[in-house]
Amino acid sequence: MSITEKILEKIIETSNNNITITDGDGIILYTNPEHWSVYTDDPEPFIGASIYELQKQGILSPSITALVLKEKSPIQIMQHTKKGKIIMSTAYPLFNEKGEIVRVISYAIDQTEISNLQEQYEQLERKLKGYQAEVEELRGKEETLYRSKKMEQIAKTIRRLANTDATVLMLGESGVGKSMFARKLHNLSHRKNEPFIEVNCSTIPPSLFESEMFGYESGSFTGAQKQGLIEQARNGTLFLDEIGELPLSIQAKLLKVLQEKKFIRIGGYKERYVDFRLVTATNKNLEEMVEKGEFRLDLYYRLHVIPLHIPPLRERKEDISLLIDHHMKLLNRKYETKKKLHPSVYEILLTYKWPGNVRELENLMERLILTTEDTIIRPNSLPSYILNSEAAADNSTALMKQFLIGEHDLKTVMERVEKWMIERAYKECKSTYEMAKYLGISQPSVIRKLKKYKEILSLEKV
Incomplete structure (x- = not known):
């Protein structure tokens, strides 16, 4: 054995990869001893063995070397061994000057763990989809936390309105559950898989309202968010609670968005199209606010399409x-x-x-x-x-x-x-x-x- 062959043999023996080299007849010349532990319970070097015989015995199923010798081209396959292992094998032919195959070099990588992990992942994914379906089903079911006829009528109205895009105005005292009904309206609608963005208009300072609602164009403000709340509600539902607290300057811009479905970010020039369903709520008398000049009449009519009055607890x-x-x-x-x-x-x-x-x-x-x-x-x-x-x-x-x-x-x-x-x-x-x-x-x-x-x-x- 030449020094070159000894070096090659030692490289293959000590390699972390599973390598096998055969001659042009499929006889194993060199192989990694660790290689065969994935194929059989009694691994041996198999030096001098024929890959055709090993394929016949079912140890190689199939033999990638046999396929390369037949096709005369590089091949990659997945093998399933007697030990239940899944092996990804890749083999390359070496030709002499006459175009004859004189050597086939193959590499084998144990993919069993990866395959198992992938299967577990797919199982978890299926379970997750099942859980999501259950959650959606539960969301769609009416949780009857009421006995009163007033609340039953409101629930029926919400179910009828759910799959429309009609603007709904929730009216009622603070704490009666207006936001709960707004979310229920969203969860029963065709937009249920899209965002539900809830904004309490009374908690945002007037000086920040425009930027929060419409967002910033890059570079307009240091550290500013690029996307505003209206954009975040794209294809979903925008719920504006305490709409009576909305500044007059923002009321005009909101009206334009509702009419045209377009807006411009602060510091920008490009009009952006946005589609969302608007639901609003207030504990104030908007009609009185209109008379006092505190609320725009045109916006009031735009919001007051379907008013829903949620009665206080003392009345039910x-x-x-x-x-x-x-x-x-x-x-x-x-x-x-x-x-x-x-x-x-x-x-x-x-x-x-x-x-x-x-x-x-x-x-x-x-x-x-x-x-x-x-x-x-x-x-x-x-x-x-x-x-x-x-x-x-x-x-x-x-x-x-x-x-x-x-x-x-x-x-x-x-x-x-x-x-x-x-x-x-x-x-x-x-x-x-x-x-x-x-x-x-x-x-x-x-x-x-x-x-x-x-x-x-x-x-x-x-």
Whole structure:
């Protein structure tokens, strides 16, 4: 063996790549010993072996060298071995001066891990698409957090309007859920897969409003964003909350965008086309603002295509209990707690006026969950403004009338109160142990009282 052949043999043996060299008849001359571990459980050098025989035995499936000898050209294929490996093989022929193949050099790279990763990625991608489809389906379903006819009518109107591009103006007091309905309108529409850009007009200083809405042309302002909120809403929905706070100078520009679907960035000269659906909301009386010259009449008519008035919570009392239960359940899950409202607290909240509407209710439920140490949330956990409210006083008076009317016997009144408390605890709790903690008495006492009032209660929990 010449020094050149020895060098070649050593290079192949020590190479990190799997290399095999055969002669023109497919007989293996040189090979990397590590090479065959991906093909068989009993690897051997196979020096002097025929690639045709190895292909017949199924060790090479197929043999890339055999293909090169047949086609007389470089070839790249994917091989599947007995060991379940996936091998990417590339082979090149070497010709003599007569045009005959005298050598075939092949390289093999184990692609099994990459292939597995790709398969896992594809599986994850399929799962993700499935989850996305489920989310879209859930978005499309109406979450019925209302019982009132007023809210049911609003929900029906939103479903009818969803797949139109009609401009909707949400009217109502602060905290009634205008932004929630705007997002629902978007999620039910054909634009649901495009951006939903929410802008609170009352939080952006007038001096920055134009730049935030229309964006900057490069170089106009140091560190400025190039794209404005209107551009970000392209093909989606632009929701302008508190539209009554919009400066008059911006009102004129917004009107032009709505009419022409075009705008120019600050510092720019090029008109840009933009398509979006506009939804607005306000707790102000826009008609009065028009009369005072604080709001443009032409813009008002442009926005007032379909007005939707969201009633305050005090005008839909039948929804309060549903919202309380919903947010208690969500917050208990979020903070991993098991808090419950004492019946007297529940009664107070049902008759409270809720000047801050749904937002106030959400915030109060979170406050009670986080600040009450006991599992049962009692009246002393309520903020003073609620305890001192007309609702608390009216509730106390109503309860007193309920228990005292037509009675002067103390024992009878006390039994009525006790019976009422046992009934409420029975409805709220899952076991007599929970009832005992709820009422602040012992579990045997709960058993006795349940038996005492068994005519009004099912005793399955006892």
